[in-house]
Amino acid sequence: MHDEPIMDVAHLAHLEVLTPKPEESLRFFVDVLGMTESGRRGESVYLRAWDDYERYSLKLTGSNTSGLGHAAFRARSPQALQRRVDALQGSGFAVGWHEGELGHGPAFQFRDPDGHLIEVYYETEWYEAPPALRPSLKNQAQRFPARGVNVRRLDHLNLLTSDVTELRGFTEDVLGLRTTEKIVLDSGVEAGVWVTCNNKSYDLAFTLDHYGARGRFHHLTYAVDSREEILRAADVFLEAGVHIETGPHKHAIQQTFFLYVYEPGGNRVEVANAGARLMLAPDWPPVVWTESERRKGQAWGLKTIESFHTHGTPPIEQYDGPRTK
C-alpha cells in the first residue's frame, strides 16, 4: 500500500511582486485589472481581487527592478504548518520564521532549490469589506467592482528555473504538491512542470529559464469566471494601451484559456479562466508532453510566441546571479 498523499498546503495565498514603476503598476492593477487596495506599508501596496477571502493576494513593492519578491502558501491547519516546517528545517532550504507581516500570522520562509523565496503560514486575516465595498450576497468577500477586467482571485504563478527536475522534487517531496502535467524533452530533460495542492489543476508551474539564470519569474495569473471575460479583458487591455504578448487562446497543456500582458513594471501577468476543469482524482497520473507534441503549438494551433520562452523578470540584462539568503 502506497503512502498517503501529503495534504498540508491548502492553496497559493499571495505573491509579492517587485516593480521599478510602482505608481504605474498600481494603476494597472487597480484601474485595469479591477483590483482593490487593502493596505500600505513602506514601499508596498497590498491589493486584492473581489473573491479573495484573505486581506490581500498581491503585495506590490517598489524596487530597483522587477520580479518576484516572494510567494506564499497557506497551510491547511496549524498541525499541517508544523509538519511542513519540520520537513523544511534541516533541509538546507529553510530561511526561518518571518513575523509581523500585514494580514497573516507567522510565516516560515525558505528558498526553493532555484533561489525563489517562498513562505507557508496558517493564521490569516479574513477580509472585512468597508461599507462602500460590501457585497449584496453574504457569501461573497467583496462587492463585484464592475471596473476593468474584474479579476476574481489569484490563480497561480509560474517560475523560471535552471533545473526543473530538482524543483519538482522539492515541491513534491518537501511541500507535498502533486505533479499533474509536465514536458519532457527528447533528451529526457524536464522542461516544464505543473503542480497542485488542491482541486485546481495547478497552483504553481515552473519552466526552464532560457538563459540558465536562477530565481527568475515567468508570470502570475488572476482568474476570471469565463472565457468570454478573457476576450473582454483583451478589449480592455487594448483600450488601456497595455502590451498584449499573446492570446487569448487555449493552452494544450492544462487547457487553460489564456491572455498574457506585461504590467508597466515589466512583469508578465496572465488572465485565465477560473476553473471549469477540476482535478478531482486524488491519484491523477501526470500527463507527459513530448517535444514533438509541443511543436504543434497551442490547442487550436497558435505557435508559441518567442518572447514567451525568453522574457522573465528581472530582465536578463539586470540579472546579477542566483539569490541567496
Added chain:
Amino acid sequence: MHDEPIMDVAHLAHLEVLTPKPEESLRFFVDVLGMTESGRRGESVYLRAWDDYERYSLKLTGSNTSGLGHAAFRARSPQALQRRVDALQGSGFAVGWHEGELGHGPAFQFRDPDGHLIEVYYETEWYEAPPALRPSLKNQAQRFPARGVNVRRLDHLNLLTSDVTELRGFTEDVLGLRTTEKIVLDSGVEAGVWVTCNNKSYDLAFTLDHYGARGRFHHLTYAVDSREEILRAADVFLEAGVHIETGPHKHAIQQTFFLYVYEPGGNRVEVANAGARLMLAPDWPPVVWTESERRKGQAWGLKTIESFHTHGTPPIEQYDGPRTK
C-alpha cells in the same frame, strides 16, 4: 489547537438513479444531456459525461418508481477508505461491503440517518475511450461530444430529509464533509445544508422534505463550463420538449447559476456552472441564511417556484415509508 479536518473523502463519484421509464430516460441523458453509454448490466445502463475520469458517473436503473438508488463517493486513499469504514462500523448505519460492481472495487455501503443508501470506495477503473471517442488533447478523458447540452461532469446531488440537523451531524462527523452554507429557520430548525469534501463549494446538499418523508431525492446536477452554456441548455431543453421547472437564474445560496428540468422518469436534473467559485479556505465558516433572507428569492429576485419545495422522487404518492436495509 483544534483537531485537524478529516480529508478522507475525495469527491462525489457516481449516482444510481431509478426510473420507471428506462428507455426514455436513457434517451434524455444521451441525446439531450449529451452523455455517453459506457456499460450495461441487468436493468442498468452506465453513463458518463465527457470530463468524468472514472468509467461512469451515472447508473440508470429501470425500476417501478423513481428516486435515488444510491450515491457513491471515492475515498482519497486506501487508508482513508479504511478510516471511514472504521468510523461507520458499529455506528448503526453500516450496511456492509459490496463487491463486483462495474467500474470500481469494493465499496462500503451504509444508510444515512434518513435512509439514503450511500457507499465509499477507493479502487476505480479509469475510463479508456474507444477510438471513435478519443480526444485530441491527451489531458482529457473523452472527446467533447458537441451534442445536446454537453454536460462536463457530475457535480453534486441534493437529498430530501426528514431531519436536516441529524443528517448534517452524520455527514460532518462520520464522513468528514464540511458545511459551507445552511438555512436556519426562525424556529431554529435547520432547513437546508450544503457540504463539501474538497474545493467545490458543495458536493452534497440536503433540504427538509415538505411531507416529512424519509429517504427521498431532490435532484442531481451535472456541470457545464459557463453560464452561457446553461442558457444554451435551456434552448436545447425547449426544443427537445423537456419540462423546465425553473431557471436559468442565480441562486443566492452558493451563487450557483442553475437550470432545473425533469427527466422523463420524473427525477429532477440540474445543469449548473462548473466552478469559478472555489472554496480554497480550509477553515471556511458556514454562511447562515435566515428565513427573511430566503424570502427575498433568488439572487436576482426570482421567487422560488412552489414545486421546488414539494417535488421529490419517488413522488410522495408512491412513498411507502422509510427505507431500511
Added chain:
Amino acid sequence: MHDEPIMDVAHLAHLEVLTPKPEESLRFFVDVLGMTESGRRGESVYLRAWDDYERYSLKLTGSNTSGLGHAAFRARSPQALQRRVDALQGSGFAVGWHEGELGHGPAFQFRDPDGHLIEVYYETEWYEAPPALRPSLKNQAQRFPARGVNVRRLDHLNLLTSDVTELRGFTEDVLGLRTTEKIVLDSGVEAGVWVTCNNKSYDLAFTLDHYGARGRFHHLTYAVDSREEILRAADVFLEAGVHIETGPHKHAIQQTFFLYVYEPGGNRVEVANAGARLMLAPDWPPVVWTESERRKGQAWGLKTIESFHTHGTPPIEQYDGPRTK
C-alpha cells in the same frame, strides 16, 4: 405587383426621458449602465453609449414626473425626410419643425395617435471622442468604458397605448415601419405590436395600457454584446441596489434575452442582447401570437410578472389625461 416598401426611416436615434430625480437618474445611467455624458443644456443632460455614432442617444430631463419626453428617428436621406414630412403634414398628427436642438439638425415633430411626441430628422452630429475617450480601433466611436454594464447602443423603446391597432396603422402607413410580430387576443383586439425600420427585428414596440391611459411609456432598451453580459449586468444591478423587476430570461416574442430594472426616476430600463437575430427578409410576414400561446409564459417557461403589465411612466397615479400639443 405590390407597392415597394417605404425605407425612409433609418433607425431609432434618441429618446428624451423625464425624471423627477435627475441627479440619481444621471448616476444610474453613467455609473451603473456605463454611459458617457456628452452635453448639458437647461434641465437636460445628454448621454451616449460607447457604440452610438451620433452625439447622444439619451436626453435625460429633470421634470416633476417620469415618462417619455420624446422619441427621435433618423431619416435615411434628406429626400426621405421630406417624404415623411409630406406624409405627416395634413395628417392631423403633425406638430411642426423643431430647430436648435443639441446634436442634430431640424426635426419634424408629431404626436402619434396615442399622444406620444416623436420626431424625425436627417442632419446629425457625429460623435468626436475627446482624447481620454478615444478608442484604440478607428472603426469605433468611443473607448469601451469597462464600467458597470457597458451598454453598447440604444436598441429600442416600448410605448403603452390605449389602441394598439390604431398606433400600428400609423407607424406602418405614415412612418413606413414594418410589423414583425404581434399579439392578437381571442377577442380580435391587438395587444402588442413590434415594428422595425431596418434589419433589427424591432426598433419600437407598443402594448396595451392596462389602465386605458394614453401617451404613457413602458421602457427603453440598451443593447450589450451577448447574453453573458446581461447576466453580468444582473450582478452589477444587484450590487448597485437597483430594483430588478424581472429577468434575465428569454422572451418567446422576438426571442430577446431580457433584463428589466427601474432607474431611480421610476422609468423601466431594459438591457438586451444586441442582435444575433436579424430580420434580413424584406418581406417578413408578421408572426401572430395568440392568447393561449402567451399564457405559456416566456420562452423557457417564466411566468410574466404582474407589474410588467401594469407599471408604466408616468405612474398611473400621476396621469392627468392624454397629451396634446
Added chain:
Amino acid sequence: MHDEPIMDVAHLAHLEVLTPKPEESLRFFVDVLGMTESGRRGESVYLRAWDDYERYSLKLTGSNTSGLGHAAFRARSPQALQRRVDALQGSGFAVGWHEGELGHGPAFQFRDPDGHLIEVYYETEWYEAPPALRPSLKNQAQRFPARGVNVRRLDHLNLLTSDVTELRGFTEDVLGLRTTEKIVLDSGVEAGVWVTCNNKSYDLAFTLDHYGARGRFHHLTYAVDSREEILRAADVFLEAGVHIETGPHKHAIQQTFFLYVYEPGGNRVEVANAGARLMLAPDWPPVVWTESERRKGQAWGLKTIESFHTHGTPPIEQYDGPRTK
C-alpha cells in the same frame, strides 16, 4: 443634395461552393458545422443553417476543383430586382436570366469585373421544416440542432480579385452596395474592401489576389450567436480533425471575432459572431486603413498568418485563367 442611396439588394442569399471531395465536404457541413440538408439535384446538395429563412444558403457541388460556383443576392422587391437588371443589361457584365433553380424564382446572372458569377433574384421559397425539425418557438425557421458548431445563418463571402478598385466600383455603382471599410496601400492601391447592402457591416468583402489571378474565392462565413460559441467551435474543429488556419481572434477591420478552417474540399470557411455591431448610420463614411496600421496585426496583436494572404480556391496550381461566360 446628394443622390439617394440605392437600396435594391436586400441581403446575401446563398453561395454555390465547388468541392472535389463532395462526400467529405458534406459530412463537414452537416456533422461539424451543424447544417441541415434541404435538397439534392444532380451533383449538388443544398444545405441550410437553422436560422436561414430561405430553403438553403449553401449549394455544395461536386466538381473537379474547389472554389466558388456562384453567389446570390436577394433583391428587396420585384421593382428593385428590375432596376438592378436594367443597370446590368448593357453593362457588359450581364450573363442573363437563369430559371428553374431549386428554391427560388428567376435569377439574373452576371460576372463581376474579376469574373466571379453572381446572381440576383426576388422570388423565393420560405423554408418549411418537416415535423422532426420544427422549432418550439414559431418565430424561428428550424429547430436548433444542438450538433457541432450550430451555425446560425450565412453571413458573408470574401472574394479574391486582381483589381480591388474596379470591383469596388462595380459593387457600388451597379449593385448599389455601400463601402464601410477598406485598406489602401501606401502606393494608393486598394488592397481590400468591405461592402454592405443592409445593417450588417458587410455582406461581401474582396481582397487582392496574391498571384494576380482572377475569379478566385477567399472564404465564406457562417455566423453564430456569440464569441463564446466561436471558442467552442474551435474545440469542435479540434476534435473533428479539421484544419484550423487561424483564430479565434478579433480582426481590427470590422472587429469581427473570427475563426478560419479549411473544409475537406479545400475551401476556407469562417465562423464569426453574428452581429452585435450594426451599421445603422445610412451615411457611414468608409474607414480607411493604411499599410502601417495593417502591420500591427489583428486587434489584439496577432500577426496575420501567411497562408491567409495566399491560399484561395481553386488552388493557384489548378488555376487556368480568368473565367468567362
